[in-house]
Amino acid sequence: MGPVKEAHTTQPNGGAPKARPRLNAILDWLALVPFFLFALMFLVLPSISIFFRSFEAVDGSFTFENIIAIFTVRDFVNAYKSSLSISLITAIGGAVFGFLLAYAVVLGGLPRALRTFMVTFSGVASNFAGVPLAFAFIATMGNAGLVTRWIEGITGVDIHAQGFSIYTITGLSIVYMYFQFPLMVLIMAPALDGLRREWREACENLGGTSWHYWRYVAFPILLPSLLGTTILLFGNAFGAYATAYAFSGSFINLVPILIGAQMQGDVLFNPGLGNALALGMIIIMGVSMLGYISMQRRAARWTR
Amino acid sequence: MSSVKRSTENVTRRDFLKVSAVAGASALLAACAPGAAEPAANMPDLTSGNAIPLDDLIAAAKTEGQLTTIALPHDWANYGEIIETFKTKYGLTVNELNPDAGSADELAAIEANKDSKGPQAPDVIDVGVGHTANAMAKGLVAKYKVATWDSIEMKDPDGYWWAEYYGALAFEVSKPAIENSPQDWEDLLKPEYKGKVAMAGDVLKSNQSVMTVYAAGLSRAGGDKTKAAEMGLQFWKEVNDAGNFIPVIADQGKIAQGETPLVIEWDYLALANRDSLAGNPEIEIVVPKTGVIAGPYAGGISAYAPHPYAARLWWEFVMSDEGQLLYLKGYAHPIRFNDMAKRGVIPADLAAKLPPAESYANATFLTVEELQAATTYITENWRSVVFGE
Numbered sequence: 277m278g279p280v281k282e283a284h285t286t287q288p289n290g291g292a293p294k295a296r297p298r299l300n301a302i303l304d305w306l307a308l309v310p311f312f313l314f315a316l317m318f319l320v321l322p323s324i325s326i327f328f329r330s331f332e333a334v335d336g337s338f339t340f341e342n343i344i345a346i347f348t349v350r351d352f353v354n355a356y357k358s359s360l361s362i363s364l365i366t367a368i369g370g371a372v373f374g375f376l377l378a379y380a381v382v383l384g385g386l387p388r389a390l391r392t393f394m395v396t397f398s399g400v401a402s403n404f405a406g407v408p409l410a411f412a413f414i415a416t417m418g419n420a421g422l423v424t425r426w427i428e429g430i431t432g433v434d435i436h437a438q439g440f441s442i443y444t445i446t447g448l449s450i451v452y453m454y455f456q457f458p459l460m461v462l463i464m465a466p467a468l469d470g471l472r473r474e475w476r477e478a479c480e481n482l483g484g485t486s487w488h489y490w491r492y493v494a495f496p497i498l499l500p501s502l503l504g505t506t507i508l509l510f511g512n513a514f515g516a517y518a519t520a521y522a523f524s525g526s527f528i529n530l531v532p533i534l535i536g537a538q539m540q541g542d543v544l545f546n547p548g549l550g551n552a553l554a555l556g557m558i559i560i561m562g563v564s565m566l567g568y569i570s571m572q573r574r575a576a577r578w579t580r
Numbered sequence: 581m582s583s584v585k586r587s588t589e590n591v592t593r594r595d596f597l598k599v600s601a602v603a604g605a606s607a608l609l610a611a612c613a614p615g616a617a618e619p620a621a622n623m624p625d626l627t628s629g630n631a632i633p634l635d636d637l638i639a640a641a642k643t644e645g646q647l648t649t650i651a652l653p654h655d656w657a658n659y660g661e662i663i664e665t666f667k668t669k670y671g672l673t674v675n676e677l678n679p680d681a682g683s684a685d686e687l688a689a690i691e692a693n694k695d696s697k698g699p700q701a702p703d704v705i706d707v708g709v710g711h712t713a714n715a716m717a718k719g720l721v722a723k724y725k726v727a728t729w730d731s732i733e734m735k736d737p738d739g740y741w742w743a744e745y746y747g748a749l750a751f752e753v754s755k756p757a758i759e760n761s762p763q764d765w766e767d768l769l770k771p772e773y774k775g776k777v778a779m780a781g782d783v784l785k786s787n788q789s790v791m792t793v794y795a796a797g798l799s800r801a802g803g804d805k806t807k808a809a810e811m812g813l814q815f816w817k818e819v820n821d822a823g824n825f826i827p828v829i830a831d832q833g834k835i836a837q838g839e840t841p842l843v844i845e846w847d848y849l850a851l852a853n854r855d856s857l858a859g860n861p862e863i864e865i866v867v868p869k870t871g872v873i874a875g876p877y878a879g880g881i882s883a884y885a886p887h888p889y890a891a892r893l894w895w896e897f898v899m900s901d902e903g904q905l906l907y908l909k910g911y912a913h914p915i916r917f918n919d920m921a922k923r924g925v926i927p928a929d930l931a932a933k934l935p936p937a938e939s940y941a942n943a944t945f946l947t948v949e950e951l952q953a954a955t956t957y958i959t960e961n962w963r964s965v966v967f968g969e
Binding site for chain 2: 350351354411414415418419420421436439441443523524525526527528529533534536537544
């Protein structure tokens, strides 16, 4: 949502008073101290600790076994594959669906009240995760779920007897979508607000069609926000643990679930391996962030 | 994260299932350590480990006046009543340390208080059997054979630990949803249980579920322990392929809601669920005909116990018929169950609340090594065999 507005609103500040620049700069940095402290304690230090502990065997000695295991043990490779696919699918799915929904309520000419309702709902739904969300889906779409029984009552068909099950990667994707698309709506709605009517009118005055407007005006403006939100949704799904665990335990093979089993289970106990698995996730997130930054740069080049 | 664990695995709070997790580490330690240490040398009359005549023991314990316990929640296996009865019967005070501690914490508490006779040093412990190897390797436990030693079915031959109670895996059947309760493991493959069979834990995280796999295999292998793990995975593959298995962790909420009408769980947890659900839904507990697997807990005396006589008196009480029946009241099967059933000392009203005694007659106990080997095999092959991944 940022860059568009910033491009316009920050320009007047170019001539801001330059009194006491040094003190201002110090104060600016000082205000950032809590943030950096927070990032240090909850992001940097844990990451460093994860890195080093990835090379720790159960007895505390140094080993490469954990790292090797990630690439060789079939369960681990599969877990990364399914974690990546569920995150990609729900991030892209959530982005497309959420964008269309946000477009409909912001620019679609629907009643104002609907927009308010949608934004409020999204605010709640995007934070509805974990045990309650998992149970909600089980209670509605599970074997004895409300919707399941309702369909059976109306059509006489027991969808579970027909082979349907929500305890699959597809089922879990549906659950994730429930918090994915509202987040997209929440972030895209203000960005769409930033599209000014005048731009469209200008485009039309110059003889542009709707395609031209979207291709050359609206889409480039929205692209940085779209990319940013999609990567956020990806991370949101990639790191989700509580929802997946409450939903189907380790019966669905995901990386965070495997980490949990190594760290706090009653059966397996190899924190080093858990850390190595986490390191893999950090690297994947790091690479996708780098990809995002470079795409963002290109997408936002016109703003400079 | 912790809320997840709590809600889905609250039963593991006292590490009933921690058995095999530490079994690996402890077996290793056992192999490296130079054998178990002798109990504290300044108590010569305690070193033989033989049962002390009860009157002498009571007199000695009274001079100590106190017992320090650890990790005994009052709502677990009826420990509340057991402690209360012990107190009034012998006029001792009981200092209860951290009731919610896990097995590893109990051993750590002994180790940390080796040189202290203060109130933080536990006299007696109650740990998952897998932890006993670790306790012995580190020399944290003293040997003692209670008067009822011979009828204890699972114990260390030298008396460093003994099982006090166990649970057996049982089918917890919701009555309106399931008309015919399954009677044995193979029944779970029947088409009538399509989409109905669930485990109460997660194979990678809870020993209960590992044992659920193992027990089914034990039934299929006709009791051959060497084939049980492999055949158990094969069995669950078939349950899954038949569409009978619901891959969700069953808990009281899901049982009440009807999502998991047929759950495999330790019997005492299932029986406790039956009581708290109070008929909504009606729960029937069936112990399978074959493949009855026991999950035992082990007792021991700290080698550094500040009150060694009170500690021994505690075990004499707990392992007596009276103490053992108190476990049964909390639905935990006392280790001397078969002996007491044979002698007819189990009150009829107590027995009526439990599945029939014959069901437990051939319960299988695993050694620490067997448990460890089975756990490794099952957790490593679970996904590839059962889900074909």
